[in-house]
Amino acid sequence: MTLTATTAAHADATSTVWLRACPVDELEPAFGEAVLLRGRQIALFLISPEEIYAVSNIDPVASAPVMARGIVGSRGDRRTIASPLHKEVYDLSSGECLTEPGVMLETFPTRVVGGVIEVEVTG
């Protein structure tokens, strides 16, 4: 199952690859964890096996690798993640910061292939 949330930056990229991150059942619902993909730290959030989000683990404001440890929630019908450091809230699909205009969190498309979560990153 794919849940794409393609950012503008991403659409422009020429070559992308799907990388295997981890089995779906490694993650606990709404409890984010980090994966290391080609030297990149990516935070994964499983809402349900049909709804999985991937964003950069680096907090755009504090530049610290902590996003996976934030709290998953919602604002209206947008799924959100709150930075554990200063509580900025980001839209999980678009990466848009809902509390600090102009700040963006990098997001990545995900899919599940044979019980394994894959994340699409630029080659």
Next chain:
Amino acid sequence: MPMNPSLPSAAGPSRRQLVIIGGGPAAHRLVDAIHSRDTGTAQGGGPRFDVTVIAEEPHEPYDRVALSRRLTGDDDLTLQPRSPWASDRIEVRTGQRATAVDTEARRVTLADGSSIGYDELVFATGSSAPVPEIAGAEHARVYRTIEDVDYLRAEVIRLAELHGRPARVAVAGGGLLGLEAAGGLATLGAEVDLVHSGGWLMSAQLDEGAGQALGRLIAQTGITLHLGTRPQQVLADAAGRVTAVRLGNTRTLPSDLVVFSIGIRARDELAVAAGITTGERGGIVIGTDCRTSAPHVWAIGEVANFEGSCTGLVAPANAMAEVVADRLLGGDAEFTSVDDATKLKLSGVDVASFGDAKGQGENVLEIVFADPARGLYQKLVVSDDARTLLGGIFVGDAEPYSALRPLLGRELSGEPSSYLTAATGASPADLALPDDALVCSCNNVSVGTVREYVRGDHGDACTDLASLKSCSRAGTQCGSCVSLVGKILTQELTAAGIEVSRAMCEHFPISRQEVFESVRVLGLTSFDEIIGRLGSGHGCDICKPAVASILASQHSAYVLDRGLGGLQDTNDRALANMQKDGSYSVVPRIPGGEITPQKLAVIAQVASDYGLYTKITGGQRIDLFGARLDQLPDIWRRLVDAGFESGQAYGKSLRNVKSCVGSTWCRFGVQDSVAMAINLELRYRGLRAPHKFKFGVSGCARECAEARGKDVGVIATELGWNMYVGGNGGFQPAHAQLLASDLDDETLVRYIDRYLMYYIRTADRLQRTARWMEELPGGIDHVRSVIIDDELGLAAELEASMAAHVEGYEDEWAATLRDPERLRRFRSFVNAPESPDLGFPRVEERGQLRPPTTEELADPATVLVSGPTIPVRGGAR
């Protein structure tokens, strides 16, 4: 008018003629008070007075305080209420000047040659704005009436058009009125020079430091200051147009318009001519009854000279008017003191002073915070024991003023310095306002009266600020008390359980307390269940931790269990405190601050093995900084093996119990404070609450453990323990209040059980004990009735909940270490658990490691070091 006003008492023996000369705010207040109170209890059934107001200005009495509003528009300043003027017993003759008073014949002569007899006469003639007798004075203007301001506004616009540049205005006088005039004219686009004879602005109210700070703020608005000098001559051309002002320091300022705002001159000319006693520096002399030297003649407002001076403020004018109304109607009210608190009404420039602002009394202490560069100055004047509030000055940030002014002459509940918001950068400490404190001095409205209006003791309950203001009158004049009135409104509504949204967040429309009760009554145990029953959506970083805490206090279950992990704030989730770079700090529990040398050595060894920065905390514990997520379990294992447990520095729960060494060593100690502290810390450890909380235990009244700054403070007495509650440090410090005295050990513990559980059940999210008690109706008395007298019949239940907590307590570190499923969550990367969490460069300082600053990171010359298990300069960041 139904009667002939020129004959005294023409309407018969029961009706008397009251004549008021002057139609300003003082006259209006007097008429309004008579109108609403003169219901007639003398011989007849009707009102006792017929009232005639002789008002020289062409307007119905208007609010001079709000005069500057005319600068920016044709605002209607007519004083409210207007209802008295509709009465057929009350007449205002606008555009009529009184020209003479005969106190023998009791008759007033008017400019049109007519006259009017009186039974009682009140001077409310106010003052005029003086212009000094210098050459060219006739070309100068003042800032006192609607006509003055309308003229100035038109001139500034006309001059700008005429010259094709901003009008140049010189304002003389750097007091309240001069500043208001200068600021107002500057907002109209004029180029303003402000000339002030004092060494600093508002020199009558402010001390030098405050005046300097104010000067900086005023200069920032573009107004040019000329201090320590005064105008000597107004220069004009042949047509009488102003061209310049020559100053005493021989400078000449090119000007198109000159405005004098240098003070007030009482309009006592009629009184002088009538032989009524006036003061040395002018003004009609009155006593506390507001009577003048002539029988049946009174004086109120700015024209009245009380204790040697006239006051140019509306609050005393209103108070005097109330006194005269009361006395005319048979009462014996007195005017005893002048409230000369002032707040400048100039947008962007916050200045206020009250009481003995300059600290001129004997044996007073001044607590000052000054940051001249930022134009900040805050000062409190207190008695020499630092308790009683005697006055204050605020420049740049007058936030605390409205709440502090009512406490003038009273004891402050906290450290004086805690009210200086500019120093702490916080909002002002919350003040407990007694009912009899004055909230609005302009209109003499007490805190209790405002509360009565909110509760509906005088008709319909006022539940919004607008209706509260118009009903109670608080806040309707200078406006400086409005924020405080609003605060009292919110407090009262909250206490009454009315409106005021307590919704926790967009997902829960109800308060934490309501969620807590529902969870308890319905026996809910998971977030999904709770949000399904009580809320909507998927939750967020506000409600999730709140629910997790509620579940933890009710079920005292390990916080990472049963899907609770994702609800927890990041610190609870990792059982450690996240630092700014994403690493963690680890705090083992050290009950009561007592530790063996052997255990100390273990901490030292762990810290050096993991390269952790080590610091003693304010709570008698040791904090180890810089651990990675994946290192936490190993560190805990070492500590747990040596007999430590989690200090729960991460949770909204009991932190530490601070203690002094007590009777064991100290020659003053009367009880064993260390043993008690350890006992309490072990009992309440792990207890989750709406906010973190702290304890302190002192071995005698010398209070070395600072227990009164804690949520629960225990202080030894000869007979047992005194229990204090509701104190805290932090950014809104509060002193704990005494709940009970001389308790034995067992009763003390029982009361603390009840107190904490009652707090946990009923407080709001993130509400500390001090705030919680303050907002409870009845405050500490209510708490006492619940905790000690058990008036709600809750005591047994509260104790049982605490017993369940004590029973169910488990060290969260040990629990995590025992369980491989739980341990898994401390992996760095799901797909690469063996590769350490990346990116924690360190630099060395004073023999320890710390994160580099951004500049150090950018600088290739920085020496980055790594501890035994810390990677050098992160690869993936």
